[in-house]
Amino acid sequence: MNTTIGTLQARPDEIQLALCKTYTDFWLCDDASIQRELDRVISVNGRTVSDIQEHEKIKTQKKAPTAPTQDSAEKVRTFAELFENYQRRNANDYFTREAHKHLAEIARRRQSTEQERTIQTEELERKNRP
Numbered sequence: 001m002n003t004t005i006g007t008l009q010a011r012p013d014e015i016q017l018a019l020c021k022t023y024t025d026f027w028l029c030d031d032a033s034i035q036r037e038l039d040r041v042i043s044v045n046g047r048t049v050s051d052i053q054e055h056e057k058i059k060t061q062k063k064a065p066t067a068p069t070q071d072s073a074e075k076v077r078t079f080a081e082l083f084e085n086y087q088r089r090n091a092n093d094y095f096t097r098e099a100h101k102h103l104a105e106i107a108r109r110r111q112s113t114e115q116e117r118t119i120q121t122e123e124l125e126r127k128n129r130p
Contacts (some may be wrong), residue, residue, distance in 0.1 A: 076114045079107045
């Protein structure tokens with residue numbers, strides 16, 4: 001069962017008896033079946049350890065960040081929009097060449113990712129067509 005004797009002895013007497021009874025009921029079965037049934041008894045609620053591990057794996061997959069999807073309402077901002085936002089945030093500052101380069105690079109990256117997304121969606125649509 002991949003558990004120590006101390007762990008089993010720490011369980012209540014009812015669970016220890018249920019484990020013994022389950023083992024005697026399934027002693028002719030293969031190891032995987034015996035393991036599954038003993039896991040159900042020791043977990044008390046009828047779920048096996050593998051069920052619990054699978055549930056935990058699904059939960060961690062749901063928590064993992066997925067690829068961002070762009071809404072149709074969202075659009076790639078133009079350089080002028082980025083510049084206006086920058087000026088609003090930094091009204092007292094002057095616009096330097098470095099800031100201009102930085103904003104231009106951001107706009108280029110956003111435009112290229114938008115083009116890549118468009119190409120990917122077109123490829124997916126082509127693959128899924130009959």
